[in-house]
Amino acid sequence: MRLDDGGDLVISPLTAEDVPAEATALKAELTEMLPFAPIVSLLIELDKRTGYLDCFTHAGGKQASSPELKRNLIAVLLAHSANLGLTRMADACGISYDVLAWTSEWYVREETLRAANLAIIDYHQRLPLTPIFGTGTLSSSDGQRFPTRGKSVTARAHSASGALPPQEPLQ
Template identity: 35%
Template sequence: MSQIRDFDEYLKPCATFGEQQRENQLRLAVETSAALYLDERLEHLHEALDEISRLVAAGKPPDVGLHDRGPRISPPDDATLAEANVLRPQAYDLMPRVKSTDRLLEVDLWTDFTRRFTHRKCEAKAPERTLLLTAILVDAFNLGLEKMVDTCAGTSAAKLAWLVAWYIRDETHQKGSEELANYLHCLPFTTYWGAGTTAPPITTTSFLSFILHRTS
């Protein structure tokens, strides 16, 4: 027997709710009036702001100060060792310079996740895989179509917009994420984070993270 019920079955019937509300018998931990609830939260907010102002004026915490243009929070000190700063550029110089789209193409050879990005109407695969990956990177980099076109020769905003409109949507992202998750599940290093039976959802912004960690 399914343990999942219709959401309305979890709610109190409207008639019962109205009657208990009129008789002040709801026994809720919050105000049922939006105006009263907001007034209460605003009062707490003002009290918290007053307390912060008092602490800042007394020099507590030491990294926060009040200036003519408002509060200022000092950035945290760089805890990186000087030796690490010397080694960092040397380590990066050892890595080959590879385009992000080329890395995505390599990942697609391992996983074939792009086959999940199908046409909205006919479920056909995207005709140009490289352009599809470029369109996916638009979301991952949060650049926008125009800026991505400026960095990628041989494409146009119209082509990318067409791919985004017809092939890239929540459903295809989910299916592509499943392919990546299944592939990750088979890799030996996943056992370092547990039994490998569960994994967080993979989004477009984590595609690049997956690629960089896998190729490093």
């Protein structure tokens, strides 16, 4: 870390650790053992187990129950989550843009997304393997932690592994 001639902070990229050949071979072997499952199939299976698509209710109060509506919801959720957009999703899946836009407008809202997330989380919490990985109150989604100096609105000490020792502010 250094300051450049203009006074801007320059942070050098982290170096990647070498992955042992055994780990690479094991990863390849395990990957070959897993069946390929299209994302749509996974979302359909997830709905069968959790009922998360039923959480997407019409803004006027109607329940989402028809197979066509569930199909449309999956297409809308994929379009939004993959940053594909409804126009490109309509081209890709054969459902008209108007149908996808209507579904998105009337069914996909903050409260329905929150309810669907909670349905999935509730199901996950009931799985037998879940408690082995902790209480579920913390996430290490990307597994990266970076030490910081000084006070920051977006950084804090990670209490589970002990706080980092205080460091001097950058000069």
